[in-house]
Amino acid sequence: MKNKNTINYRHLLTISVCILLPIVVQNKYYLHLFNMIGIYSLLAIGFNILAGYTGQISLGQAAFYGIGSYAAAILHVKFNLSIWIVLPIAVIITCIFGVIIAIPALKVKGKYLVLLTIAFGEITRLILLNWVGLTKGPAGILGIKAPTVFGFEIDSPMRFFYLISGFVILGIIIEKKIVNSRIGRAFIAIREDEDAAELIGINLKSYKIKSFMISAAYSAAAGVLYAFMVGYISPDSFRYDESVSILSMSIVGGFGTIYGPIVGSIALNVLPEIFRPLSEFRMVFYGVILIVTTMIYPGGLLKGFEAMLNKFQLKRKLKTPKNKDNILKSNKLY
């Protein structure tokens, strides 16, 4: 029986593109752009799980991004630890903060939740800016060295592209697992009708906290990759407008879809570049495209193309037998 987890042509295509792209496109500027697309993809997936699937709209994702980034940078610079050690630690630290913000978030909904997360984002940024002893304040943290993978030093945009692609692919695999599981259903139930979800046996507190933690983990991973890629971080990279960008990418790409964050990240990073010839007007056009897209496809591009996606089986869909007599007779588990 064809199992959706076996390697098929779509996987091969993706892997081929990932391997060939930095060879075909040698331009360092574009490769850096692709790398940022990868980092934003992870951020957008994190936001998407929390907001798109669980319905908890957070405008404070930059906080998780920043905490992950700073945790890794500080540990790396102070103790000379490799990325493979600081990454899990940074993720765990950020998850703890995910729980910290989740607890008050349990008590508020809708616009008040948004306000709470904006506050969390700002407070985090201000702490990063002012706790000079820990973070070096506005000066930022310098000297984050190139990581090493299997003996290869990752010191060029091309090598970072491979590293980041690996993380993005892993991120999507995990996202898919979560969304298509009992946990994913609980998240969606909470988004659709929180009270009904509780009355069918779902513990709201527990699952909202889990959702925040997963979101924090993705953002932290993105933050760690960013720190090692750019070699230098400062509080300036983790402002409120980053949170807004992340939200925009997730919504434009397809809110509450698996691949939406990738599509959105590509769209909203490539678009300002396409409009570069327009110099001072490029952000105007960017804004106009953003508005028009959300007007035509309120759920984002992937939701708008849902019918087409069903054909290519990119949407989550369970294979179930047409002939129902088979299920009743057999003991086979599908």
Add this chain to the structure above:
Amino acid sequence: MSLLKIDDMTKTFGGLTAVKNLNMEINNHSISAVIGPNGAGKTTVFNLITGVYKLDSGDIIFNGESIVNLSPDEIVKKGITRTFQNIRLFKDMTVLENVMTGFHCRTECEILDLLFKKNKTKKEEAEILEKSLKLLEYIGIYEYRNEKSKNLPYGHQRILEIARALAAQPKLLLLDEPAAGMNSSEKDDLIKIIRKIQNDYDLSILLVEHDMGLVMNIAESIVVLNYGAKIASGTPIEVQTNDAVIEAYLGKGEDSNA
């Protein structure tokens, strides 16, 4: 021992007493109904049983233990589920996914299982899928399994809500106006399904319903509420001929000398 015992239960909202000193018992394997004019407190009783509201005084004892301090999801795990007066399905999910969500509290795979225990997760998911398909087939909406639940015809949405509630394996199933908005053929189907469930599953059903024909048809015992208080209880025949009940619904007649 009764399955559910409501003991002198009172609930007020500000100045309004929604439920007043209610005493009620539900036995195993029974179909009971709570009826009364609009505003009598019937849905409030459901909300109190399922933990949505906290009692002001009194107790609710389910299978020998008090459930008044439990959260709604804990009460579901104890074995009480419900459907809603205004249908509350998970609209963006398919019919099948709605029912699979019903099995949530009877399964256990968490994030760590998902990432590191592939076989356990795969097995549990396959079980949930199979049980859900069987339940859909049992209740008669298997052909709609991949439709978005919001696209279902109204009557089928109500049936789906019942299926979802059944998935959680209740010992007590609360149906809040399950026939509301149905035409007579849909109501006949509903009666068949309720009887079928009561026959095949080890549970009791408690209905709130306005359709007297339906209530008198399936309920074995009825409690009548008016202004939050119980004014009568008994078998359908006893309740139908009870003066207080008639008065509550129809009011005192001009030439009444009661």
